[in-house]
Amino acid sequence: MLDDLAPRFGWASESLRRGATQAAYELTVEPVFGGGRAWHSGVVASSQQVGVPYAGPALVPQAGYRWQVRVRDDRGQWSAWSAPATFEEGLGAAREWPAAWITGAAGAKSLPLLRRAFTLDKPVVRARLYATARGAYALRLNGQPVGDERLAPGWTDYHKRIDYQAYDVTAALREGENMLGAMLAPGWYAGSIASFGPGKYGKEPSLLARLRLDFADGSSQWITTDAAWQAHAGPLVAADMIMGEDHDARRLPAHWDEPGAAGKGWRPVRTLANADALLQAQADAPVRVTETREARRLDRQPTQGATLYDLGQNMVGVVRVRLHGKPGQRVTLRYGEMLNPDGSLYTANLRSAKATDHYTFGHDGTVDWAPAFTFHGFRYVEVSGLDDAPAASDIRGEVWGSDLPETGVLTTSSPMLNQLLSNIRWGQRGNFVSIPTDTPARDERLGWTGDINVFAPTASTLANTDGFLTKWLRDLRDTQKPDGDFPGVAPDPIGIDGGTGWADASVTVTHAVWQAYGDTHVIEENYDAMQRFMARIEAIAGPALSRTHGNYGDWLHLDDKTPLDLLGTAYLAYDARLMAGMARAIGKDADATRYATLATNAAAAFQQRYIHDGRTLSDSQTSYAMAIGMQLVDAAQATRLAGRLAERVHARHDHLSTGFLGTPWLLDALVRGGHPALAYTLLMNTDYPSWGYEVVSGATTMWERWNSLAPDGHFGDVTMNSFNHYAYGAVGDWMFRTIGGIAPAAPGYREITIVPLPGGGLGHASMRLASPYGDIASSWAVDGVHMRGDIAVPFNTTAYVTLPAARIDDVTVDGRPLTAAPGITGARADALGVHFTTGSGVYHYTATTN
Known part of the structure; x- marks a missing residue:
């Protein structure tokens, strides 16, 4: 829609x-x-x-x-x-609908149920139900759920923009009486936001809906939310995203959402003031149950009266339980990412988040139940309050997340790397819930701009994020300050500072979406906001082009600090270079020239101020990685700086020390500077600190800190220690481009680089990417100095291939010399390898490697 x-x-x-x-x-x-x-x-x-x-x-x-x-x-x-x-087409974006916002009776002790009966006396050929809420809602029609979305309408700045959904309900209608019902919950609108408490947008949830009925005789009718609806106290005593859901089945009126249901206890709804916000059709994929997972009952049960289950994967969502109990019996479900050393549920890192659900039986017998208006980050669930513990088969994990199609898959000969790639993917799945969040277990779950700044290229390879990130960029624009700056999170209900590496997401995420999908519409939609931001950071930098801006810096680095002004100047040059390319893509040539000049001048200022005698002023790993990776220096300088970067890595016994901003550039800088073996060493390490250390420590998602779990088994600082935080998963982009070998050479993969670079003892790797032009594939295997592989290039695209061979004669395609192979042009060799160009098709190559 x-x-x-x-x-x-x-x-x-x-x-x-x-x-x-x-x-x-x-x-x-x-x-x-x-x-x-x-x-x-x-x-x-x-x-x-x-x-x-x-x-x-x-x-x-x-x-x-x-x-x-x-x-x-x-x-x-x-x-x-x-x-x-x-x-x-939807209803069209508008400030108001010809309908009323409705909610339950004032002072109710539970969240409301809403309903409206209506009668059909002639055939309906088409019915569309348009709905939204300030809060979260779930619709019912004639006793059945409407749609499969969760947490609709999603998170936006509800003072500026509220998404609505449309449902085809034609098949659910019947002749005679029909019953349309709804459940409401606070959602992000009135519920808890991070650790800041509830009510940051409003105090109570409300529903807005319009049902259009088109009849066989050509006439139509609208049924809208208005004073004719009824309200009743519902079974939800509480429903909070952070704290959990409390469902008391004794409060649920029997058959309340079915035609002919009794009217006892139902009262007129209250109508509320219209929202002064743009109502618009949801453009991103809804949150859905994307997978279910089986549970395992743990052998070790250290808490008396409680039973622990393992879902086998740190995930985001809820558990669906099959329970047997008596009226009034109250069951408690608690969630956690890890276990304490004694085997009990680890919850210290949740901070104020209770992450606890309750179910109270309304009748004797067995129920199948899952929370509807909360979600949790967890691998383990603890169940208590029952006479007999449920069987493992009675516990199933429902994985919730924005329903994004998988697009990129990379597998290698290394089980450790394959698990790392799985961890990155699960980190994205768990944190892409309406917005790109962080830390889904604790009281945070905010759309931190710095995290998605570094992760957007990886995210857009793993899944189709076009609609998802385009929607979030609208959320980001809604947060822009009068001076053009951006905050640290979006949506931003309370005002959180941004700064270097965070506010820059306005430029970098827009660029990442354009590169992944090739449509300049995302540039056009964000261009004015990006220009205002660029004007702001230019003003901060002043004539000296020294940008000191923000508080976070190279977040969570390992005692290897990079000055904020160095980071800021680097990002100023980098942003300006990206802006030049985007301006040129939409025909703004004068702007492109101006931004290109700014990029050149800022890079020169960076070199003059921060680089002396082949070293950066701070001598941090991040400073070298960003100088080389952001292309702030020429090739000769990059080689010299990479040599010093290698020394800094060796000084830490071939381990990294970078934080959020430096890590994405680290391996690239080493490869570009002539140290690919060291880059692979960092990737393949399995001792602390490294990506592999997390894997061998049992991680199934990415950690927030390199030391979220210390080598001695102690947990990191509980005030900020998440085991599901995707930022360090930004290494996935390097893995896709270097191990898989696939990257866009032009926006949307209209032109493709295929540059596989074996290393790290890997014997083979295979990657497939569903691009806007079709499937791209690259696979290779090495045996000594011999490398064999296949590539697939989609229709209407061009691929530029580089293989690690010394001479053209070292490469054959389909058993023929490279220069004689059909479909191959532009064969040449240099110090980087053998290069050639292909159009669409499938090609098999062999190469004698350097």
Whole structure:
């Protein structure tokens, strides 16, 4: 569903012929229902297949459309028409709907149930239910759930923007009486936000809904939230994202959401003032149950009266339990990421978060229950309050998260690295819940800008984050300060400082989305906000281009501090370079020139102020990594600085000391500076501090700190110690580009670099990436000095391949010399390896490596 009357289209094509490209396309859009006119693009001579804008007659709100495309290749052959795809227009973004915000009776001791009965006396051919809440809601129609979303409508700045959802409920309706019901909970709107308590946007949840009924005779009818609805105290005594849910089944009216249900105890709803916020269709994927996991009952049970279960994976969501009890019996579920040394549930790192759910039986017997309006970060769950402990088969973990399709997969010959990649993926899954959060177990879960600044490229390889991060960038724009600066989190209900490496997410995440998906719309949507931010940090830096800005620095480094002004100047130059490329992409050439000049001048200032005699002023690992990785120095300087970086790594017995900002650049800097073996050493280490240390310590997600669990078995500082925090998972981007070998050479992977670099004792690796143009694949295996591999390049793209060989004669493709292989052009060799170019197709190569 869209509230965009000018949508953009994209498609992927396939061809068995090598080097096939698109020369033209033809696109049609036809109305399915609700009016509107068809659009036929005609034959468009263009190779564009990403971000193609709609250019037809005005689209109609609430109407549905079907579209198809066909393409002509470079030899004049037309494809068949694609299978039809559909989309619907929503109600259109607006400040108000012709409906009322409704809630339950004042002073109720539990959260409300809401309902409205209505009668149908003629056939319905189409029914759409549009709904949102200040808080969280779940809908019921004739006794059945509506939709499969969790925590709708999601987290936004509710004073500025509230998303709504649309549901096709045609099949759920019946002739005669129908019953539409809703449950409400505080959600992010009125519930706890981090450790700051509840009510940061408002004090009580409320519902807004419109049901459109289209009849066979051509007429239509609206049913909206208004004073005709009824309210009743519900079973939720409490429902809080941080604290947990308390469900008392004794309070649930029997058959309350079914037609003909009794009216005892139901009262008129209260209507509340309209929200002065933009209501718009949800553009990102909803939060759903994306997986269920089996539990294992632990042998060791140190807490009397309680039973511990292991889900086998640090995850985010809830547990669904099958319980047997008596009326009034109260069951307690507590959650934790780790176990104490005595085997009991570790909760000290949760701080004020109770992370506890309760269920009270309303009748004797067996129930199947899961919390609906809270979620937890956990691997272990403790159950108490029952006469007999549930069997392990009665405990199932429901994994919750924004439902993002998996796009990138890398496997290697190293079980440790494969587990690390799994940890990174699970860290993303658990922290991408409506917004990119951190620490889903404790009382935080904020959209920290610094974390997603470093992680966005990795995230956008692992999963399709286009809609998710585009939505979050809107959240970020909603937080922008009058002076152009950005805070440390988004949404930002209380005002949290940002600064270098945090506020810069406005530029870096926009750039990462553009690079991953190739559509310049994300640049256009964020351009004004980015310009205001750039003006702000230029003003801070002044004529000397020295930016001192923020409080966090190279967060959680290991006693290897990097001065804030060095970091700030580096980011100023880096941001300006990214801005130059984005400005040029949307035709703002004057801006591009100005930002390119700023980037050059800031890099020169960085060199003059912070680099002397082949060393940086701070001599920290991060300072070298960023200078090289952000391309603030030329190739000769990079080689010299990388030599010193290698010395700094050797001084720590070949271990890292970088924090959040330096870590993403560290391995790249070593490879670019001529030390790939040392980069692999850092990656493959399994003692403290390293990524591998977490893996061999039993981690199944990324840790917040290198020492979240110390080598002596002690937990880190409980005031800030999460075992599910994706920032250090930013190394995934290097692994994809270096081990898998796949990276975008042009936005959206229209042009691809395939540069696999074996090392670290790896025998083989394989990567596949679902790009906007189609699947890209690269696999390789080494045996001594011989390297064999396969690459797959999608239709209408070009790949630039580099293999670690010394001479062109050392490489063959499909059993032929490189220069004679079909589909290969531009073969050459230099100190970096053998390079060649391919068009689309599948290629098998062999190489004698250096």
